[in-house]
Amino acid sequence: MKITFKDEALSELYETGKTKDRKYKQLCKNKKLVDGYIRAVSIMYRTETTRELHEYSFLHYERLTHDPRSSIRIVNGKVERLLFTETEDGVEVELIEIDSTHYGNKK
Known part of the structure; x- marks a missing residue:
């Protein structure tokens, strides 16, 4: 599947495992989240369509x-999600949602 990144910081995070963008600075400190993000995007690259993401149950596609977007979880058991828009020729990765109140999590 063809993937384009709407935010340069997300591309940098995928390629190098870190970014200087302050939006994702907190995320870079958590190695488990960064590894999960890289794994999730790698799986998206390997699939032909977004329907194939259902085969990876831990992604919770x-x-x-x-909302016109779709989402997958970055780490199984965590609430952080990767939001993306589906297009005719692939997906456009938009942002990582780090909202801890999603899914009723009231920590």
């Missing part, structure tokens, strides 16, 4: 109901 879903099309968002009130």
Whole structure:
């Protein structure tokens, strides 16, 4: 699948494992999240269509109901998600959502 990154910081994070962008600076300190992000994007590169993402149950792929985007989880058991828009020729990765209140998590 063809993947384009809407944010240069996400591309840099995938290629090098770190970024200087302050938006994802906190994320870079958590090696488990960075490794999960790299693994998730690598799986997306290996698949032909987004339907094949259902085969990887730990990603919890879903099309968002009130949003034109889709999401996958970065790390199984965590709430951090990778949001992307599906296009005719692939996907456009938009952002990493680090909202800890998602899915009813009230820590």
